[in-house]
Amino acid sequence: MRVDFLGLEAFVAIAERGSFLRAAAHLNLSQTALSHRMRKLEEDLGVQLLARTTRQITLTSAGQDLLPKARRLMAELESEIQSLRGQAHERQERVAFGCLPTIAAYHLPQALSAFRERYPDVAVKIYDNSASEIALLVQKGEAEFGIGIVSVHAWDLDIAPIRKEPFVLLCRESHPFASLGSVNWSQLEGTPLIRISPQAGNRALIDDALGSRRETLNWRYEVQHVQTAASMVAEGIGLTVVPKLAMHIGGTPGLVALQLRNPSVTRSLGVITRRGHSLSDPAKFMLRLIKARLRG
Template identity: 60%
Template sequence: MRIDFLGLHAFVAIAERGSFQQAAAHLNLSQTALSHRMKKLEDDLGVRLLSRTTREVALTPAGLELLPKVKGMIEGLSASLQDLRQHGKLRQERLAIGCLPTIAAGRLPGVLARFRAAHPDVTIRVFDNSATEIADLVDQGTAEFGITLLAAHRWDFEVELLAREPFVLVCPAGHPMAAAAAAGWAELEGVPLIRISPHTGNRMMIDDALGSRREQLSWRYEVQHVHTAVSLVRAGLGMTVVPRLALDTVEREGLAVLTLRNPQVVRQIGIVSKRSAPLSPLADELRRLVIQAFAAAEVAHS
C-alpha cells in the first residue's frame, strides 16, 4: 500500500489544533483542499479518523489509536532527514583527497590557492601518502579522490589521466656528464647512484623497466625521500633518478638535470575515484582545477 504522507500530515495538523481552519492556515492550504486530503485518507483506510461538528473536531477511536503512531513516524522521518542534511552540510564544508608527496609539495598548492579563492570556508585535508595508501583511502571513502600513479589502477576506480611524466637523471653541475642534454642507462654503470626506498611505486617502475640490468648499476645509497636524494647529489656523493615533477620544489643550483634514455622510464599520473561514490560538488570542482593545472603545465613544457 502506498503511504499517503500528505493525508497523514493533514490528519496530525487537525488533531493537534482541533480545527480545520487553524490546520489549513498552518499548512498554507485552503479548507477545501484540507478536507479533500482528509477524505482521501479516510477513504483509503476505510475508517473515520475525525468526528466533525459545526463547533469542534474530535478524534474517533481509530483516530486516537492512529495519532501517536503517525506522530512518531513523522518525528523519526524528520530526524533522519535532518541527519542527512547535516551530513551533506559537513561534506560540503570539509573535503579530503589523497596526493603523491611530490605533487602535493609542487603542483597542488597553486591549485588549492585557486580553490580557496572561491571557497574560503572549506576545510581540506590532504593525505600526502604513497600510491598504495591513496588507493586504500579512496576505497574506504576517507578521500574522495586521489592524485596518484596509474600503473596498477583498480577495476572499481574511475581513472583520468593527467600526465605522462618521464624520470630524469640528477647529477652535480660540475660532473663531466652535466653538459649533456641526455644520458643512457649504460653510461651510468660504475657511477655511484642514490635510489629511493623500495616501498615507493617509483622504485618499482625503474626496477621493472631495467630488469636484470639494474644489478649492473652501483647503488651506493638508499633513502626514503626525493629531497634527501637530491641533497646527497648536491654534496657530490652520486647521482639520482627521480620523476620530473619531483624537482618542482627543488633548488636546482649546483645540479644538472638530464633526460634518461634506453630505456626511457615514464610514469602515468592521474586522478582516481570510486565508481560507486560520486564526487561531491566541491570535490568535483577541485578535480577540474587539478586537471586544468596539469594541462597548463604540459603546454608550458611542450
C-alpha cells in the same frame, strides 16, 4: 506498500492541533488538499484514523495506536533531512582532495592562490599521500577527488588521464654524469642508488620497465619520500630516479636531472573520482586549476 509520508504528516498535524483549519495553516496547504491527503492515507491503510463531528475531531482507536509511531517516524525523518542538509552545507564550506607529494609541492601553491580568490571562505584539506592512499581516501569519500598515478584499478573508481611524465636521474652538478644530458640504465651498474619506498607507487613502474635488469643495479639505500632522496643526492651519498616534477621541489639546489634511456620510463597522471558521485562546485574549480597547471 510504500510509506505515505505526506499522509502521515497530515495525520500528525491534525491530531496535534485538533483542527483541519489549524493543521492546513501549519502545513501551508488548503483544507481541500489536507483532506485529500488524510482520505488517501485512510484508504491505503484500510482503517479510519479520525472521527469527525461538526464540533471536534477525535482519534479512533486505530488513530491512537498509530499517532506515537507516526510521530517517531516523522521525527527520525526530519532528523535525517537536517543531517543531510548539514553535510551539504559542510561540503560547500570545505573541499578535500588527494594529491601526490611531488605535484602538491610545486603545482598546488599557485592553484590555491587562484582558488582563494574565487572561494575565500572555503577551507581546503590536502592529502599529500601516496598513490594507493589517495585511491583509498577517494573510495571512502574522505577526498572528493585525487591526483594520482593511472595504475589504480577499482570497480568503484573512475580515472581520467591528464598527462605523461618521464622519470629522470638526479645527480649533483659535479657528478661525471652531469654533462652527459642523458644516461642509459646500463651506465648505472655499480653506482650507489637511492630507492623510493614501494608505497609511493613509482617503484613498481620502474621495476616493470627494467624487468630482470633491475637486479644488476646497486640499490643501496631506501627512503620513504622523494625529498629525502633528493637531499641525499645533494650530499653525494648516491643517485636517485624520480619523476621529473620532483626537480621543482625546493631545498635541494645544485642538482641536475638527466634523461634516462634504454628503457625510458614514464608515469601517467590522472584524476581519480568515485564512480557515480558528482563533485561540489569548489572541488570542480580546484580540479580545473590543477589540471591547467599540469597541462601547461
